[in-house]
Amino acid sequence: MTDRGGGSAPAGQPVLRIRDLVVEFDTPDGVVRAVDGVSYDVAAGETLGVVGESGCGKTVTVLAVLGLLPRRSARVVRGEALLGGMDLLRLPPRRLRAVRGKRVAMVFQNPMTSLHPALTVRHQIAEALRAHDRGLPRHAARRRAVELLDAVGVADAARRARGYPHQWSGGMRQRAMIAMAIANEPDLLIADEPTTALDVTIQAQVLDLLREVRGRTGAATILITHDLGVIAEMADRVVVVYAGRVVETGDVHTIFHAPRHPYTLGLLAALPRLDTDRQSLAAIPGQPPDLVRRPSGCAFHPRCGLHRGRNRCVAQSPDLATVGPGHRAACHYADELAAETARAAGMSAAEPGDGPGAPA
């Protein structure tokens, strides 16, 4: 793989800016506002982790940006998605197609549904190359496809590339998807649950590969996942999404060690850990909200331990406000949480872990 030529933004400059995005779906039960004013940036060379539970809108946000929402039932109500100077939300479909797969590439959860079952892997990657470079001769595209597969760690790439997706394992297919995604040296790579369908040892391989690709291409990466472990391993900055809104954003260390939104803290506390023996987990009570009947005020208030019956949470939706350097949270009582997390951190530091020499 060659180094990137020009074209990509210098490190630290935003590659994509999403501003106040609102997306609605028509459902039999009524209109669902799946994305409700989401804004975030991702910079060149940076990995932005977007975390949240099913239905929170984390995937719908990027589908809207890429123009991949179902046209019949979904609409972008307002917002901007600026890639360089272009607003992707206002680009005609033909021009957006030229951007997709070229400047912005995607890796999805299930590589089997993203690969054509009746075409060889080599053919599909070669076509991805030729789709954006009509002047590229077929044989050169094939050769490049094999090089790309080799670069993403497919052993014996020249031979295997002539195989079909069903002959490849899940981990190999995801490598092929990544090869296809980086084929045109995108400025932005969007990976939506890229390792969720994979076993843990294969996940480790694919995460290593994504890291390597990031180092090599300098692309900005949006990594969408429900897995806080993957976020902690990969992300530079984190966006936490709940009920269609960004509830907290900040540097990855800050989010994990000093969260200021009760939902973020709740997620961390609810996680069973590899490094502690059995004990009760602090589950978040209740169920994720039904977006047809979104709770008033802060959507998290019915499940929130900080709410304590206070009217402000019910009456007024909190804005995302600065709580520290590069750290913002959407909670009326984010200050109270600072004291609580400090106390919790103090407790866990004092807790003896599994000492060495524990009898087997």
Place this chain on the structure above:
Amino acid sequence: MTPASHPSASALPEGADRGAEVLRVEDLVKHFPVAAGLLRRRGSAVQAVDGVTFSLATGETLGLVGESGCGKSTVARLIVRLLDPTAGRVLYRGRDIAACGRRQLRDVRRELQIVFQDPYGSLNPRRTVHEIVAQPLRVHDEYRGGEGRRRVDETLEKVGLRPGDGDRLPHEFSGGQRQRIGIARALVLGPRVLVLDEPVSALDVSIQAQVLNLLRELQSELGLAYLLIAHDLAVVRHLCDRVAVMYLGRIVEIGASRAVYTRPLHPYTQALLSAVPVPDPAQRDRPRRIVLGGDVPDPANPPSGCRFRTRCWKAAERCAAQDPALVDRFGHGHPSACFFAEVPAAPTTVGLPP
């Protein structure tokens, strides 16, 4: 949570001593024949489970972990006899389930129940929650009028649902509540053993914690033994007293949870644990991360000798020639199936305070 009406509800089932063996699996084998094709010899078979032995005690939770295709879910299905074993025995309180006739099997199933992964696919969408939970009672001819209704309501309450929920249909519930319904259906006959097949892997983190806590409460309240099948190593650690690690149809290591997690002996266990992403960014550059090469081999054509050797960094000639037995190599009560098993110098589980 109110205890059920019979006075023994908060104690162990009658005739059960905590710690007494309730389930024992001996040399269990399940081969699935593969249809002859262009590439395969006739008569070849997927060796899904190939000589698995373990026991489970009353009130205990044993975790069975491993990656897809390791055979853990097949073991679960063999134990409740949704599948018949190719060889070996499944002993429920001394009685071989594999050799049971229909009538005996019914008696065993009253006490040995399974909870499935998918709370969407495993509940009949046309039946009310009450009917779903009452079904096992009807099958066992124990649903009688008011008494049956009361038992169902009690069970719903036990799993944190309201009796009024019985009149609703599964689709009116979220994933976590559906899994509660699945648990209620498994509990209604008053079993001693629950086989939990990936019970929380379809659930979001916040809901997963609710269900894990529920399972622990039920266990201490009812003295249940759990066999937990899961791929999530943190979930297993959280719930289990003991853990068995499987690879390609065999157990490669088994022992107390803490021992296996802090001092894994088998190279596969070491690699597996080190591959789990740790939800703490301060540890992302931790050393001792072992990334295995390649994929799990085809279970229809497993490697000779040690099945892990094709991905193992310790593999030597001996590993191809001989099959390492699952034996207690260090006298810790923590058997491992590797010629080169080693007690790690320091606890290898990540995330320990320095």
